[in-house]
Amino acid sequence: MNRAAHWLGPRRSALLGILLAGMIGAWLIQLDPAQLFGRAQWHQLGEFFKAALRPALAYEDPNPASDGVFLSEIGFAIYKTLLYAAAAIGLSLIGGLVFGLIGSTRAWLALASPAKPFRVLSMSSMFLVRLVMTILRSVHEIIWAILFLQALGNLPLAAVIAIAIPYSATLGKVFSELIDEAPRATAEGLRANGASVLQVYVFGLLPTVLPDLFAYLLYRFECGLRSAAVLGFFGAPTLGYYLSLSWGERHFHEVWAYLYALLAIIVVCDLWSGAVRQRLTTHHAA
Amino acid sequence: MSTAAQAAFRLRDVTVRFADLVALDNVSLTIAPGERVGFVGPSGAGKTTLLRLLNANQQATSGKISLLGQALEQLDQKNLRQVRSAIGFIPQHYHLVPSLRVLQNVLLGRLGQQGFWASLRSVFFSREFEQTKVHALLERVGIAEKLFAKVDTLSGGQQQRVAIARALYQAPQALLADEPVASVDPSRAEATMALLSTLAEEQQLTLGVSLHDQRLARAFLPRLVGVRHGKIFKDAPAQDWTDTDFEELYHLDQSDLVES
Numbered sequence: 001m002n003r004a005a006h007w008l009g010p011r012r013s014a015l016l017g018i019l020l021a022g023m024i025g026a027w028l029i030q031l032d033p034a035q036l037f038g039r040a041q042w043h044q045l046g047e048f049f050k051a052a053l054r055p056a057l058a059y060e061d062p063n064p065a066s067d068g069v070f071l072s073e074i075g076f077a078i079y080k081t082l083l084y085a086a087a088a089i090g091l092s093l094i095g096g097l098v099f100g101l102i103g104s105t106r107a108w109l110a111l112a113s114p115a116k117p118f119r120v121l122s123m124s125s126m127f128l129v130r131l132v133m134t135i136l137r138s139v140h141e142i143i144w145a146i147l148f149l150q151a152l153g154n155l156p157l158a159a160v161i162a163i164a165i166p167y168s169a170t171l172g173k174v175f176s177e178l179i180d181e182a183p184r185a186t187a188e189g190l191r192a193n194g195a196s197v198l199q200v201y202v203f204g205l206l207p208t209v210l211p212d213l214f215a216y217l218l219y220r221f222e223c224g225l226r227s228a229a230v231l232g233f234f235g236a237p238t239l240g241y242y243l244s245l246s247w248g249e250r251h252f253h254e255v256w257a258y259l260y261a262l263l264a265i266i267v268v269c270d271l272w273s274g275a276v277r278q279r280l281t282t283h284h285a286a
Numbered sequence: 287m288s289t290a291a292q293a294a295f296r297l298r299d300v301t302v303r304f305a306d307l308v309a310l311d312n313v314s315l316t317i318a319p320g321e322r323v324g325f326v327g328p329s330g331a332g333k334t335t336l337l338r339l340l341n342a343n344q345q346a347t348s349g350k351i352s353l354l355g356q357a358l359e360q361l362d363q364k365n366l367r368q369v370r371s372a373i374g375f376i377p378q379h380y381h382l383v384p385s386l387r388v389l390q391n392v393l394l395g396r397l398g399q400q401g402f403w404a405s406l407r408s409v410f411f412s413r414e415f416e417q418t419k420v421h422a423l424l425e426r427v428g429i430a431e432k433l434f435a436k437v438d439t440l441s442g443g444q445q446q447r448v449a450i451a452r453a454l455y456q457a458p459q460a461l462l463a464d465e466p467v468a469s470v471d472p473s474r475a476e477a478t479m480a481l482l483s484t485l486a487e488e489q490q491l492t493l494g495v496s497l498h499d500q501r502l503a504r505a506f507l508p509r510l511v512g513v514r515h516g517k518i519f520k521d522a523p524a525q526d527w528t529d530t531d532f533e534e535l536y537h538l539d540q541s542d543l544v545e546s
Contacts, residue, residue: 188343189382191370192375193371193398195367196397
C-alpha cells in the first residue's frame with residue numbers, strides 16, 4: 001500500500017487522472033473514430049487543402065458578381081481589417097486605462113485618505129470594477145458581436161465595440177497588475193514633493209508602466225487583427241466577410257488567398273511589434 | 287528657544303508606532319530656520335522615520351508636529367501639499383522616474399505647486415524659461431550636459447544630483463536628505479555632503495541629513511542629533527560630540543543582538 005502510494009506520486013496520479021477523465025469523456029459523448037472513414041466530405045476537404053498550393057490571384061467565377069479586381073479587393077479587405085482592429089484597440093486602450101486605474105490596489109492606496117468611509121468606498125469600487133472586468137472578459141467578442149449587431153444593426157460601431165469590450169477588460173486587468181507591481185518608490189518620491197493623487201498617477205506610475213503596457217498593447221493589436229477578421233463572418237467588411245462569401249461558393253482558391261492575406265498581416269504585425277518591443281525593453285534596461 | 291511659529295521644524299512628544307514596533311518614542315525636537323542638522327545613529331534607530339515625519343510623509347501615532355510654522359493636525363490636503371512642496375526631500379534611492387528625461391524629472395519638483403493641467407504642460411511641453419531654470423540648477427549640481435538624457439542611462443552619483451536638482455526646483459525652504467552618502471562611493475560622499483551644505487548655506491535653507499559617517503557628520507553639519515532605539519540619545523553642537531559619544535551611540539548591546 002505504502003509502496004503503491006510512493007510509485008503513484010502526485011505527478012503520475014495527475015497524469016492517470018487526466019487519461020481516465022479523457023476516456024470517460026470520450027465514452028459519454030460517444031466519440032467513434034470509425035465515423036472518420038468512408039465519408040464523401042473527405043474528398044471536398046482534400047480539394048480544399050489542394051487549393052492551398054494555388055491561392056487565387058483573380059476571381060474564380062468567370063462572371064464575378066463584383067466588377068472589381070480580385071487583388072485590389074484583398075487589399076481593401078486588409079485595409080478594413082487593419083482599420084477595425086486599430087479602432088477597437090484604440091477604444092480598449094481608453095477603457096483599459098480607466099479599468100486599470102480603478103481596479104488597481106495601489107492607485108487607491110495612493111489616495112491614502114485616513115477617513116474610513118472613503119476607504120470603504122475605494123475598496124468596494126475596486127472590487128466592483130474587478131468583478132465587472134472578469135465578467136466582460138469571460139464573454140467572447142463573438143458573443144458581444146452577436147449582441148451588438150442585434151442592437152445596433154450592421155454598423156462598424158457594433159463590431160468595434162464588440163471587440164473593445166473584452167479587450168478593455170483584459171487590458172485593464174494587465175494594466176492594474178502592472179501598476180500594482182510597479183516600483184513603489186517613484187510614486188512615493190513624488191508624493192513627498194507634494195504631488196496630488198492624479199499627478200502621482202500620471203507622472204509617477206504611468207511612465208514606469210508605459211513601456212510594458214505598450215508592449216502588451218502591440219500584442220493585443222495582433223489579437224485584434226484576428227478578431228476583426230473573424231467578425232467579418234458576422235457582416236463586418238473585414239477579411240472574414242470576403243472569406244465567408246468565397247467559402248459559401250466553394251471558391252477554395254479565393255479562400256486561401258484571403259487566409260494567406262490574414263497570415264501575412266499577422267506575421268508582419270508580429271515582426272513589427274517584436275522589433276518595437278525589443279527597442280522598448282533594451283532601452284528600458286540601458 | 288524658538289517658538290513654534292519661528293521654528294522650521296518642531297516635534298513635541300512625538301511617538302510613531304508600526305504594529306508592535308515603536309519606531310520613535312516620545313521625541314521632542316526643535317530646528318530653527320537655516321540650521322544644518324545631522325541625524326546620526328545605528329540602522330533601525332528611527333532616523334528615516336524622523337526625516338519622514340519632518341516631511342509630513344509619516345503620520346505620528348501621538349504628539350504634536352509643526353512644519354515651517356504650521357501645525358500639522360490643522361492642515362487640509364491642499365495645505366499639506368503646499369508644506370510638502372516647500373520641503374525638498376532627497377530619498378536614499380532618489381526615486382526618479384526612470385523612463386523620463388533629466389529635464390522632466392527636475393520639472394516634477396514643482397508638482398506640489400501646480401494644478402494637474404499646468405503640470406502636464408510643464409513636464410511634457412516645457413517652455414524655454416523652465417528649461418533655462420532647470421539647466422541652471424543642473425549646472426549648479428554639476429551635470430548640466432545631462433539635461434536631455436534619460437534618467438536610466440545615468441550613474442548612481444548622477445542620479446543623486448538629479449534628485450538634488452529636483453528638490454531645489456521646488457524652491458524649498460528646507461532640504462531633507464535620507465542617507466545621501468550611504469549608497470555612493472566614498473570619494474563621492476564628501477562631494478555630496480559639501481554640495482548639500484553649500485547649497486543650504488547659499489540659499490539659507492534648513493538642512494536635515496541622516497547619515498552614519500561621523501567624520502562627514504562632524505565636518506559638514508554644525509548640529510548633530512543622535513538617535514538610538516527611537517529616542518534622542520544626544521542633541522548637541524558637533525564640536526561637543528566626543529568619540530566616546532559616538533562609540534556609545536553605535537554600541538550594540540545585548541538586546542540589539544537578540545533582535546537581529
